Amino acid sequence: MKTLATLSLMLISIAAHAETPQQIRQIYATEAAAQQTGFSPSAKRGETLFRQRFALNDKMPACTSCHTDSPLNAGQHSVTGKSVKALAVAANAERFADPAKVEKWFGRNCKEVVGRACTPAEKADFVAYMSEVR
Template identity: 35%
Template sequence: MKKVVILGLAICFAPALAQANLIPEMLSQYEAEGGSNFDAAAGKKMWSQEFASEDGDMRSCATCHNSDVRTAGKHKKTGKVIAAMAPSVPFVALEEGDEPRYTDVKKIEKWFKRNCKWTYGRECTVQEKGDFLMFLKDQ
């Protein structure tokens, strides 16, 4: 009987859990992979720090995401609207199938990889990723 109740509860809460903000889990994972003392200030600084790309233009996270992470950004080339990065901004689906930020580990890693390479010309270290999430967490 107890098992049935637990199972029932698990089923009820599974969708809610699936939507949970995964930043704390990501931070502990990055810690396990060698990061330490994640620093929101370092993440914030890096957010707007500009790097010269191969094409000669200056790039930073803010190029597409805006320096104010509570506002929606815009893709530099395509102009596509990019939802605000701050978890405090209520989720609005811009397109069918959109899901809230920080709810899918695979997606977080995919975009860290793509965007670090675009901005810095290399992948980010676990320390940098941790610093970024530490900064974004409370925005």
């Protein structure tokens, strides 16, 4: 129990200070490894998630509905029309730099597009893809 508490504190302290996509990916990867032995983030699985059509939401059937087919491109909000900056780190260095912000948008967008919370493994894969895509 004590170990768990220490581990959580460590994670929180990492989270509060993490500033790079690598660190954010690591937070999710560690969380995923606790549920799934030997887990390692995969950019390829992340890409599959990005492209998957969930079709639960007419206006936003997939991530690509707003973020376009390439995360290197700027997108457009499918309801309001507001422009959305590129998701890929290669195109937008501000992405995946703030753990609280990343968690907030996974929370909102997974619920809306995927229809449920994304798992730590999915988040780690997604961040891996967005960090590596060129």
